[in-house]
Amino acid sequence: MELSESVQIGLRSFADPSCLDHTVFPALVDASFRSLLSAHGDPGVLDQPELQHIDRVLLKQSHAAAATFILEATKHNADRSTISSCLEELNFSAERIEIFYNTYQTHKKELARLLASIGKRAPHVNDVSWRLQYHIKNGQVDKVNEPSYLISLNTENEGSSEDVNFTCTMEQLQDLVGKLKDAAKSVEKASQM
């Protein structure tokens, strides 16, 4: 896990007991996590009574660095040893690492969920209903005799369900089924690394 210079400086001041004493540290750690997790950015996140007597500029810098570090750690799915080695390099004391790691552990899942919500996803197919039609003849041709399938896929995306309807010939349906089987097989193969 690499950290940029500004984050390193911010974390160093975070670790420095002369800048932030031991009553302030847990409050600031908590504030950093809370500010990342709260749904709307709260400008008063650093206005707690414990943080009143700290220099605001320093506080903002440390807070930004801590937020960045938390996000990077979550992105890398960092375990205890990684985090502690990272923070040890930045002069964190063992006690502070412990505090930080415990808070991180409690919020890790939620942070990972938030990070996972960045991206795109195709709708999930929940159900399928189908109907077989047999095309006997039309205006031009007397004997067509071709089956066609009416497929309706029940999909679910972000909680709302939606139907996808289409018709296909037998070959197309076979192709679709083959593709689906291939996909299932690929997933299974990927799980057996």
Added chain:
Amino acid sequence: MEEVDKILIHALKQVGTEVSEEIDSVRQFSSELIVQAVVRCIQVIDPGLGSSLPTSLPPGMSARFRVGMSLAQACQEIGYKGEIGYQTFLYSNEPEIRSLLMCLVEKLPREGAETSDQPTGKSVVLQRGIAAAIKAQLAVPWLPTHCRLPLNIETQSPEALHSFHAQPLRLSPFTKGPEKKQLKVKKNYQRDILPPVTAQLSFHTSLMASLLEKHTDELSAAQEWDNEWNSQGLLSRLTPKEYRSRKLTRLRKRVKEQLRAAEVPASESAFGGSRSNTDLFELLQTFKGSALSDLILTKGTHFTHTKKFTFEQESASVTNPIPSGHQSESDIQDRQQMELAALQHQFQQLCSDGDQLTADMKHISVTNTQMLNELKQSELGISEKENKMQVKKKTIGLLPDADDNLLKLQVLVEASTKRLVNLASQWEKHRAPHMDEYRTLKEICSNHDLESSRMMSEIRSLHDKIRISTEEARKKEEMYKQLVTELENLPQDVSRSAYTQRILEIVSNIKKQKEEITKILSDTKELQKEINNLTGKLDRTFAVTDELVFKDAKKDESVRKSYKYLAALHESCNQLIQTIEETGTILREIRDLEEQIETENGNKTVSNLERILDDYKCIRHENSALAAKVREG
């Protein structure tokens, strides 16, 4: 053999054979168990080969025979060199089965050993993690929306997704070293007004993206700078600050040049009307074409920034006049719209007027400068002509007294030449020491240069070394971490240490036995030597006595008798020795035979023969049944 059997059974259990707890040696293996063990081993060694083999013996005798044949063939294909056939599986004997199982167990792929041999990279660990996650998700059954537990909400009903949308964040810069001078207003802004980073964006969803993006941006910028500094900056022998400022001035110069070059054609067309944005774009295009790749970025962004800025200003000025009244009446709105349109129209007209005026002004100023230039030139010509006229006037004044004036002139010329020579000698005098000094200084300078270049190369090599060693250290650390995790993941096999202990014990036992064997060997050697000695002594004494007695035997009758006895004694002694030796060989043969009998007993020949007979009867029975069926059919 017990140890071997235990190891074999342990390995077979790991492969997936169901060996019950009571069985602790190969002797107790039944035919079914043997077949199962062998098939499992083959399936692990070669899945393609093993997939067609059944794991249990079928009830029918002929089918059993066929299974035995195919198994034997599979074993031979895998590389078992010993004798093998259906009888090995159906009518097993202990040593054969043991050697077969040992061969198969040795051929089993050792995953654990392989992974620890080749340290897997970070990506492999990551891929494994991904595979495990996919496996876990596959194992969770799908549930309809209403039945979902909080457990599977994470994977099955995800909430709304957001695209990765990064926005710039403002951070108060870090002041390095002693307090730099900062505007008080700026400081106040940073302290009191600038919100914390997490509250800067109106959309919280893009906060994470923005933070990550900012961090990555900083990292990559630092990396790029590092690369550039190492490749070019170090060579320029400047401090980083100087290097940066120099690069900045170079860039600015380049920008200026390019702008100037592009302005010449642009200014010609500028008289017709105002310069539009497309001109600017063309300008930029010419720029990009000629500029170096690393310069494009900075310039491009600079331009786009300024462009954006002006656009934004315009749009702001357009949108500002809209009154923010809360009345919702339509006529007011209409009126406002009308007013707005009129204002906009007026504004546009004014703009175009302004543009026209500026163009005219430019035109006029250009003509003005041209006129000024012409004026200056003509003034210059006038002054030149005046000078010429004055010289001519003087010469005309001197003409009447020509000879006198010539002499005066010559005197003047001579004096000036003398002065010149004088000055030259003086100059020489001054010049020599300065030149010397200059040369020495130059030499010193070149020396310095050499030294500094040497130092530079040293520094570069040091840099390289540092980078290499840090990389190595990081790699090793990673490997260590990985190995530690692997060690933790490994099944804590207690039997492992027990095995090694036993192996050590066995080795020490073997050592002891070897010592004993060597002792016995040396003993036998000594004995042999003694025997040889004794036989030699015997032969010699016999020869000597024989000779002595033979000599005397011609003279004396009694001596002759004793000679005969001697010969008889010698012969019977020889016979005795021979018989002893023969008994020895016979004893050895007996022992060999006993061993053979034992092994034959181990082969369970009698019971196997009985079983073969039974099976034969079975097959005959089956055959007759089949024949009867055929006949019926």
